Structure formats: C-alpha cells, structure tokens
Amino acid sequence: MAKEAAFSCNACGAVYSKWSGRCDACGEWNTITEDVPLSTGPGKAALGARRGAAVRLSALSGTEAPVRRAGSGLGELDRVLGGGLVPGSAVLVGGDPGIGKSTLLLQAAARFGAAGLKVAYISGEEATAQVRMRAARLGLAEAPVMLAAETNLRNILTTLEAEAPGLVVIDSVQTMWLDTVESAPGSVSQVRAAAHELVRFAKSRGAAVILVGHVTKEGQIAGPRVVEHMVDTVLYFEGERGHQFRILRAVKNRFGPADEIGVFEMTGDGLTEVQNPSALFLGDRERPAPGTVVFAGIEGTRPLLSEFQALVSPAPAGQARRSVVGWDGGRLAMILAVLEARCGIPFAGLDVYLNVAGGLRIAEPAADLAVAAALLSAREDIALPSGTVIFGEISLSGALRPVGQTETRLKEAEKLGFKAAFVPERSKTGDSGVGVRELPDLAGLVGDMFGAG
Numbered sequence: 001m002a003k004e005a006a007f008s009c010n011a012c013g014a015v016y017s018k019w020s021g022r023c024d025a026c027g028e029w030n031t032i033t034e035d036v037p038l039s040t041g042p043g044k045a046a047l048g049a050r051r052g053a054a055v056r057l058s059a060l061s062g063t064e065a066p067v068r069r070a071g072s073g074l075g076e077l078d079r080v081l082g083g084g085l086v087p088g089s090a091v092l093v094g095g096d097p098g099i100g101k102s103t104l105l106l107q108a109a110a111r112f113g114a115a116g117l118k119v120a121y122i123s124g125e126e127a128t129a130q131v132r133m134r135a136a137r138l139g140l141a142e143a144p145v146m147l148a149a150e151t152n153l154r155n156i157l158t159t160l161e162a163e164a165p166g167l168v169v170i171d172s173v174q175t176m177w178l179d180t181v182e183s184a185p186g187s188v189s190q191v192r193a194a195a196h197e198l199v200r201f202a203k204s205r206g207a208a209v210i211l212v213g214h215v216t217k218e219g220q221i222a223g224p225r226v227v228e229h230m231v232d233t234v235l236y237f238e239g240e241r242g243h244q245f246r247i248l249r250a251v252k253n254r255f256g257p258a259d260e261i262g263v264f265e266m267t268g269d270g271l272t273e274v275q276n277p278s279a280l281f282l283g284d285r286e287r288p289a290p291g292t293v294v295f296a297g298i299e300g301t302r303p304l305l306s307e308f309q310a311l312v313s314p315a316p317a318g319q320a321r322r323s324v325v326g327w328d329g330g331r332l333a334m335i336l337a338v339l340e341a342r343c344g345i346p347f348a349g350l351d352v353y354l355n356v357a358g359g360l361r362i363a364e365p366a367a368d369l370a371v372a373a374a375l376l377s378a379r380e381d382i383a384l385p386s387g388t389v390i391f392g393e394i395s396l397s398g399a400l401r402p403v404g405q406t407e408t409r410l411k412e413a414e415k416l417g418f419k420a421a422f423v424p425e426r427s428k429t430g431d432s433g434v435g436v437r438e439l440p441d442l443a444g445l446v447g448d449m450f451g452a453g
Ligand code: TYD
Pocket: 095, 096, 097, 098, 099, 100, 101, 102, 103, 104, 134, 137, 138, 266, 267, 268, 269, 270, 271
C-alpha cells in the first residue's frame, strides 16, 4: 500500500497531498512541510495483531463532585468564565495587539493570587522589568504573582512541574517555542505544539492555564484556529480604537454559557469593571435624534440596552452605499428589502449608514425591529418618542415574531428609566412599569411612527 503523505503549511495551516514550494492559500514560500503521522513507523501494521488494554466503561448515571471553581473577584471576568476558573482547564484569550490582554491578565493574575491561588505569569513578549513597571502602574507591585520572562517551553514546563502553580498565564502562545519542532516561533506548527504541551500540563497537573493569543489580520488566532479547538474556553477581548470600552466575549466554553460578555473600561490605572453596561452604551443621550433607536438586547445571560444609529441620505449618481458597523450587513439588506416590499418604503437611490454606538457588536435577530425603526426614523427625519425601547424579529413576510426573554428586556428598560416599548404581538411581556405597544407587523410600526405611514 502506498504511503499516504500529508503536507501542511506552517504559516497558515493549509493541507496538501504533495509538497510544493509555495502555499496557494497564503502565498508564503518554503512553508510547506510533511506531517509525520503518529501511526506510521514499524508498529503501524500491528494494530490488528497487538491488542490494546481494555478501557473501563462506566454508567452515565454515576455521580461526580461538582466542579470547584476559583473566583478572581473580578465579577465581569468570573461571569464570562462561567462562574470562575475551573482547575485543569485551558483558556485562550484572543484579541488584537494593544487591546489590553496583558493588562487584563496581569490584573486577573493579581486577583487570583490574592484569592489564594499560586499564580505564575510567564511573559514571552516583555522583560520582567517591563511587567513589573506595568504592575506598579496598576497598583499591583506587591501582588502575589510569580513572574518569568521566557519563551523556551521546555524550560517553562520543567519550572512549572517543580513549582506546581494553580494558575499559569502564558503571554503569548505565539512567542513560545519547542526545540523539537523545526519551524520558527509563531508558525502554526510551533503554536500548535506549544498549546498542546501547555494544555497537557493543565490536564495532567490540574492547573488552570490561560493562553494569550494575538489575532491575525484576518481576525483569527494564528494560525487558523489551531488553538481554539484544543482549549476548553475561548474568550475574545474586543474593543474599538478610540473607545475606552473593552468587551470580553466567550465564544466557546465547556464550563459555562457561550456568548456571555463582560464589559470593562480602559483607564489610566488599568481596566475597571463596568457594572451597568446599559448606562455606558447609551452614553449621555439627552433627546432622541432622528435615526437613533434604543434596542433592548440580551448578551449572554444579561440584558443590555444599546443604541442603533442610522443615517439615510440621497446617493450621488451611481451605486447607493450600504455601510454597517456592529451589525450584520446581510441582515440590513433583508430589512431594507422587507421595508420596500411589504410597506412600500423604497431605499433605492439612498445611501444607508447603520452603526451601533460605543463599538458594540450585536448579533441578535431581535434587533431587526430596532434597525427598521432607526432606518424609518432617519429616512423620514422624525425622532421616536423619548424613553422608548424597541425589539422584535422581522420575518420576510413583514410579520413580527416575539423574541426570548421579553420580560428581562423590559425590566432592564424600566430600570434605566424607559417608559415605553414597541414589541411584537403575542410577546410574553410579564409585568413591568413600561408601557408596551404590541405590533402585528412592520406596517404596524410604520403606522405607529408616522401616522398613516
Ligand atoms: P496591553 O495590555 O499591552 O495590550 P495587549 O497585551 O493586548 O497587546 O495594553 C496596551 C494598551 O493599553 C496600551 O496602548 C496602553 C493601554 N493602557 C492603559 O490605557 N492603561 C493602563 O493602565 C495600561 C497598563 C495600559
């Protein structure tokens, strides 16, 4: 039988059946190497003959002690982790360079240390002096955290095995390298091998390991998601340049809900938790302006109010522009089409800009109705009544569908002083102090907002 060879690119992870000098996927030269599968070599054919040891199977119904989690006391971080760090788990924290990952993890390390966990912070990017300076700036100079500046993973693992910390922070996984892997630090093979060793350390020693990963231009943790599937929890630290808000978002979590977010603010003294993110994302609205609508959303397990802003203006000759920040462009196109087809309100020949204030990214279909209202309000230059929130999903027929957790959304709106809400018919509104206006369809919204439309 011919040996099946597989080759992969060390830069981007693309897989090939034969070697070539240049990777078609990323365009890099001399990055393709042969993957040596673990099952090749002398023992391979013997799998049928040589039998493995029997594995003990147990009943699903067995009892297991509940996972004990370590809390940092940073409520926003603990919640995103699903209630604290699970011993023996591996967490990846990804984000753009400069977004504040090292700051967050140094602060978290100090908190975990103060809470009694033995913490090792390994920096592959900064010298210990730099980390100390940052700690001093954050007021954490005396925090019980052990520090090392090292990139050689063999040395790091030897040290960790001797010191047996309860939490290891690796900043960043891209700087780590193993002498058994031939490619350069930062390459896919190195990152994959380093993450593999560190995850194995976490599992075998019951220590929690947090890996920092820089996101590449394409928005993936280098290389293409090679680390994400190895770890238990993937968190992204996001934010817009020029904004102080930072959002820690769980995109995968074996020990808690995904899609949970934690909100922080970057200040001169490091990151501070934002306890009431709705108030933050609404900013200081005085009067509603045409084109702005407050959406009562749910992020993870928490209600969050945010503001959609739309601008509609005559397009100069040629293609009308559709520009979206913080919301899905395809979904915007759909809502424009439904407004035109079901309500007779055309947007042809008009530029449409849609933005979520504060650099927030919203993915819920529940925002459909808020987007439609913002578009209508901008197009007609009529502001919505003040103190109003909106949410609901729009179907292609123009009908409105109730969305989950209506009561939670309304309660949050009430808490922030909102008096009225537009929601789809048949929503389970419960009892809140917000006056609810139930709408059967999109035409109903148009009628409500602009008299007869
Ligand atoms: P950093 O944590 O180094 O980012 P990353 O590790 O994701 O690359 O944060 C870098 C930015 O944060 C830097 O531009 C300065 C800013 N910063 C503050 O605004 N306040 C602070 O207290 C600290 C430590 C950093």
